[in-house]
Amino acid sequence: MTVLFPFDVGTSCPVLLAPMAGITDLPFRRVVAGFGASLVVSEMVASEDMVRARPSTRAKAELGVADGQTAVQLAGREAHWMAEAARMMAGQGARIIDINMGCPAKKVVGGLSGSALMRDLDHALRLIDAVVGVVDVPVTLKTRLGWDDDCLNAPELARRAAGAGVRMVTIHGRTRCQFYKGQADWSAIAPVVQAVNVPVVANGDITSPHAARQALMQSGAAGVMVGRGAQGRPWRLAQIAAVLAGQPVLPAPQGADLVALVGAHYEAILGFYGRDLGLRVARKHLGWYAEAAGGGASARRAVLTATAPAQVLALLPDLLTPDQEAAA
Structure with a gap:
């Protein structure tokens, strides 16, 4: 099945920079993008805080939207604020709006945002509908395998999200209750790939070209997303992309x-x-x-x-x- 990415892939298999709180600010995203990342995603931004213009949130969302491959990630629990924040970001030039339904942090989940939405897919879809309905730019979704091992509903969420107009789904290969413990289960992403006709991106523990190959092989995903593997190594995404494309790999700067x-x-x-x-x-x-x-x-x-x-x-x-x- 051929899938079409909602952005210029630039290679046979895109390698994306994951949103990381307190890390993927504008300076870091620009360094990573300078090495040729397929897409860089902003830190997660609380939609209501963004619209209400709280200074700390605005600082996170200093997006550099005129830069190349930049997506803005929004989180929230109310359709009104999600829609208004998406409209604001698209109006400022954001090329892609990404919806966060995977953050496991207690303060996010406690506010019924992030991965808490995997426990109420009807409400999750209301948020997706609200965002898709107000912007012309592509809308994507990042989530996890499910809430816990008894609630592995990522395939259903992805299927419904794609039906609502979401153009790409990124899956972190852990449940919310795992947080970042243990190993990401890339094979558990395969049912999501089989459930939708939009690109699925594998995320979690992808720190090297070898890990990226294994993630793609086990999941059947169309691309990979790198998070902690880029810390201190902003060139790592470009190296992974080169290996996956069968191209020469530039050595790390020294x-x-x-x-x-x-x-x-x-x-x-x-x-x-x-x-x-x-x-x-x-x-x-x-x-x-x-x-x-x-x-x-x-x-x-x-x-x-x-x-x-x-x-x-x-x-x-x-x-x-x-x-x-x-x-x-």
């Missing part, structure tokens, strides 16, 4: 190239959030870069406790140089 990349990302974070908040936000990214590069513990401590941007930039070569003693 030495001066890596320092320049991380330095530019660091300065973009400060420019986006301002100096004080930017310093705090940047620390987790610097830690992931250091881990990926095999940087030493002393350099990491120095960078993560530095309070002056110039000091951080000066320390990057040490942070991103593999620790020879640890490697020995």
Whole structure:
């Protein structure tokens, strides 16, 4: 069965960046997109907060909608706010609206949003209908296998969502009650693929080209979505896409190239959030870069406790140089 993606795939098998709270902000999405990701998705945005213009939510949704492959992910429990937020984002230029029905966080589920909607598919469909009905851009859905092992209803939700006009479905291969424990079950995504005639994307534990191949083989999905595997390795999506397409794989940046990349990302974070908040936000990214590069513990401590941007930039070569003693 041939499926058509609601965006320019750019390769035989698209590799998408997953939305991650506190991580996939505009600076990080731009770094990942710069390596050629098929699609990048914003952090989940609460629809009512967006419409009511709460500052923190607006900051998350600083979307860079003029950028290439960008989708905006919305969450909520009321059709009115979901529709208004979708209309607002589409009006600002968002190319795709993604609906979150998979977030397992207690504060989201407690508000009857995210994966809590898998326990009430009729209500979930009312939200989908509301969004599809007010925008001309494609609407997609991200969810999980189900609420728990006794409620594996992703195929039914996907089938009904596709019937309502959803153009793509991404499935994280865990239930809500698993959170992020254990291993993602890619084979459990296969019934979703069989239930719909729209693209299905496999998500969960896809951290390498080998994992991506296994996920595609076991699920029959048309693409993969990478989340934590991109932390500290924003080039990983491009590497996975190249392997899946049978093309040469560019090596990960090293030495001066890596320092320049991380330095530019660091300065973009400060420019986006301002100096004080930017310093705090940047620390987790610097830690992931250091881990990926095999940087030493002393350099990491120095960078993560530095309070002056110039000091951080000066320390990057040490942070991103593999620790020879640890490697020995």
